Amino acid sequence: MPAPIIIVRGLCKRFSRGGKNVDAIRDFNLEISEGEFIAIVGPSGCGKSTFLHMVGGFEPITEGELLVEGHPVAGPGPDRGMVFQEFALFPWRTVAENVAWGLEIQARSRSDRVAIVERLLAKVGLTHFRDHYPAELSGGMKQRVAIARTLAFEPRILLMDEPFGALDAQNRELMQEELQTIWNETRKTVIFITHDIEEAIYLADRVIVFSARPGRTKADIPIDLPRPRDLEVKKSTAYFDYRNQIWDLLRDEVLRARAEFA
Amino acid sequence: MMAKLRGGAWLGLLPPLIVLIVWETMAEAGRLPDYLPAPSIIARQTLTMLASGELMRHIGVSLFQALSGFAIGAFFGTVLGLLSGALRPVDRFYEPLISLTYPVPKIALLPLIFAWFGLGDLSKIVTITISVFYPIYISALAGAKSVSRVHVWAARNMGASATQIIWRVLLPTALPQIFTGLRIGLALSFVVMFVAEMVESSVGLGYLILFAEQNLRFDMMYVAIVSIGIIGFSADFLLRQIGKRLLVGQLTATEIRR
Numbered sequence: 001m002p003a004p005i006i007i008v009r010g011l012c013k014r015f016s017r018g019g020k021n022v023d024a025i026r027d028f029n030l031e032i033s034e035g036e037f038i039a040i041v042g043p044s045g046c047g048k049s050t051f052l053h054m055v056g057g058f059e060p061i062t063e064g065e066l067l068v069e070g071h072p073v074a075g076p077g078p079d080r081g082m083v084f085q086e087f088a089l090f091p092w093r094t095v096a097e098n099v100a101w102g103l104e105i106q107a108r109s110r111s112d113r114v115a116i117v118e119r120l121l122a123k124v125g126l127t128h129f130r131d132h133y134p135a136e137l138s139g140g141m142k143q144r145v146a147i148a149r150t151l152a153f154e155p156r157i158l159l160m161d162e163p164f165g166a167l168d169a170q171n172r173e174l175m176q177e178e179l180q181t182i183w184n185e186t187r188k189t190v191i192f193i194t195h196d197i198e199e200a201i202y203l204a205d206r207v208i209v210f211s212a213r214p215g216r217t218k219a220d221i222p223i224d225l226p227r228p229r230d231l232e233v234k235k236s237t238a239y240f241d242y243r244n245q246i247w248d249l250l251r252d253e254v255l256r257a258r259a260e261f262a
Numbered sequence: 263m264m265a266k267l268r269g270g271a272w273l274g275l276l277p278p279l280i281v282l283i284v285w286e287t288m289a290e291a292g293r294l295p296d297y298l299p300a301p302s303i304i305a306r307q308t309l310t311m312l313a314s315g316e317l318m319r320h321i322g323v324s325l326f327q328a329l330s331g332f333a334i335g336a337f338f339g340t341v342l343g344l345l346s347g348a349l350r351p352v353d354r355f356y357e358p359l360i361s362l363t364y365p366v367p368k369i370a371l372l373p374l375i376f377a378w379f380g381l382g383d384l385s386k387i388v389t390i391t392i393s394v395f396y397p398i399y400i401s402a403l404a405g406a407k408s409v410s411r412v413h414v415w416a417a418r419n420m421g422a423s424a425t426q427i428i429w430r431v432l433l434p435t436a437l438p439q440i441f442t443g444l445r446i447g448l449a450l451s452f453v454v455m456f457v458a459e460m461v462e463s464s465v466g467l468g469y470l471i472l473f474a475e476q477n478l479r480f481d482m483m484y485v486a487i488v489s490i491g492i493i494g495f496s497a498d499f500l501l502r503q504i505g506k507r508l509l510v511g512q513l514t515a516t517e518i519r520r
Binding site: 056058075076077078080081082084086088090091092093094101102105106133134135136150153 | 514
């Protein structure tokens with residue numbers, strides 16, 4: 001078995017707020033293999049997004065080890081593509097220009113850029129919206145543009161921070177299906193943060209349940225459902241059992257988190 | 263009825279037209295003092311001065327001073343404003359200086375600037391540059407600071423350097439506010455140009471007004487006033503059109519594109 005692409009050992013993240021130190025994450029361990037789809041669920045404020053920000057290189061770690069492809073994370077880089085809940089599209093650029101942004105930074109040739117942008121817009125079904133501005137798109141379309149923009153610079157790892165959290169229920173299901181299709185084609189390593197248990201089970205190979213703050217692994221549950229999965233899988237008994245199992249685990253943590261904030 | 267009115271850009275032309283007609287008839291009837299010559303007389307004087315090339319000479323000098331001062335002030339205001347917005351040390355460095363000097367009317371520096379740079383065009387351009395700098399600096403700074411964290415993160419994620427983030431993220435983010443600053447700066451550049459020319463000059467629209475007053479040529483005075491009005495309006499119109507082009511994506515987002 002090859003070495004894991006991401007190794008997390010004894011990871012700790014401490015914030016100081018008003019002179020007091022708060023551990024957002026404490027003694028967190030995780031190994032992720034190349035091509036694995038990991039979903040992290042947990043109560044709000046449990047540090048799951050903070051963990052993703054650390055993998056992305058946006059937040060420094062306080063203690064422990066965080067290795068990506070064998071090297072400690074030293075800052076953001078295009079090997080780890082981030083997809084934000086807020087889409088983070090540039091409003092002054094059209095759809096095609098947004099997708100091309102990272103390629104311009106990498107100084108790719110014009111013909112390369114055009115070819116890559118066209119291929120990805122076709123993949124996310126937005127070819128006809130190439131010249132539209134983000135403000136003219138629905139939430140689902142915006143997130144498809146953002147995913148295309150991230151895929152354009154070919155990261156080995158996708159970091160997705162509640163990417164469908166701002167979408168309505170119908171759009172969310174469609175996007176889950178689309179993401180699965182994309183993942184089946186590209187087999188990238190994915191860390192997917194969500195608070196939606198069903199989404200996590202449907203998409204992931206493994207679901208990590210985070211404990212209430214300080215965040216750490218409460219459970220690590222391999223999802224043994226055949227791939228490719230269609231939406232019918234959500235009606236199966238296996239799926240239902242996973243759902244109940246994770247919901248019970250999560251319920252305790254949500255109650256604990258609530259008690260702490262109360 | 264309402265639909266017709268809504269489309270009617272001509273509505274705005276009605277008040278000045280009425281004023282002109284009343285003005286003209288009262289002047290013809292000899293009911294107005296000397297300092298309100300009839301619009302037809304002002305128009306005739308304008309044509310005479312245009313034909314002789316005199317008016318264009320004044321306009322040329324004034325425009326050159328106002329626009330070069332505006333351009334230099336806008337450049338430094340935008341660049342320094344963005345840098346202060348992007349880099350805290352730059353902001354810390356300039357903030358006290360800017361806050362202290364901001365409320366000083368820059369025109370008050372005119373005698374000093376004359377002493378430093380002489381009585382020529384240069385002094386006027388310097389005064390205009392300084393005046394224009396402030397509103398543009400302040401709007402560029404505020405615009406750059408309004409950038410959202412995820413935009414900067416997305417840019418860093420794609421491998422953008424600090425310089426690339428300033429030009430490719432902060433500048434476009436701040437652009438709507440910079441344009442507001444540019445419009446204020448543009449109007450200010452004409453005001454300061456006018457005053458500077460009235461204080462010390464032998465050519466230019468400000469000088470023309472002063473000359474007309476001293477020689478009791480009220481028709482000439484109105485020629486200068488109308489000229490500056492038309493130039494100011496055209497410059498602002500041009501700036502707004504450029505802004506609309508550049509900001510099309512952002513204006514779509516705020517629903518104020520009309």
